[in-house]
Amino acid sequence: MISRATNPKDKNYSYYGGRGISVCAEWRESFEAFVRDMGPSHKAGLTLDRIDVNGNYELANCRWATSVEQGRNKRNNRMLTHDGITRPLSAWAEVVGIDHTVIRARLYHGWTVERALTEPVPKRQKHGSLTFNGETMTLATWARRVGIDRATLAGRISHGWSTERALTTPPRPIGRS
Known part of the structure; x- marks a missing residue:
């Protein structure tokens, strides 16, 4: 000291x-x-x-x-304020039960702190399958059906998108700004 x-x-x-x-x-x-x-x-x-x-x-x-x-008491911690309480991101992850990498990714993608900490993470199903409108298929099968690259679909799910949003949001056109 x-x-x-x-x-x-x-x-x-x-x-x-x-x-x-x-x-x-x-x-x-x-x-x-x-x-x-x-x-x-x-x-x-x-x-x-x-x-x-x-x-x-x-x-x-x-x-x-x-x-x-x-x-949790370092200068480089990402501090988040929610409901008037300020904590490091890692502490919020424990409090809300969402993995810190999911919260960090949500914030990176423009989510508000409120939404990043409160929106439930879609439950993953066995072997990378998704259920939507009563149908269960693998990510690859859903990707082919809806015309979205499998990696894009997997990324959407891992970043906390709902199954419906992940499957129904059209992919961005490649090469366009």
Whole structure:
């Protein structure tokens, strides 16, 4: 903590001291003060974490955290706000029960946060088959029937499109802007 915030030769200095992150004078001068404030020991698997990743190492901004908590408290996390609550995308994935890659793909394709987090993912059926209007066929068979490339159809389904939308939306013309 002290080295990465104060020593320009520390390999991580640019991420801490180089960004203006400092260690409070009391902790910098006295390990006993650090132990008094943070506790004499911590549970296995916990490491020191700054609550505000842009804040300093000081009592009001430090905690012992798990690797999952630390991973969700990084500058490069994609933060999403839904119903007035802001969480990292990975935390929302757990809360709503949708794989984080599906949420990320939905957002990439222009979905709103609300829709990406609330629209159910179509249930996949055995062996890559789809059921639509009471008929069950493989992706390849549906693709031939509706005139859509199989990979396009598979991509639509994997990005959370409903079966109906995936099968009834015409493919984009190739080579046209």
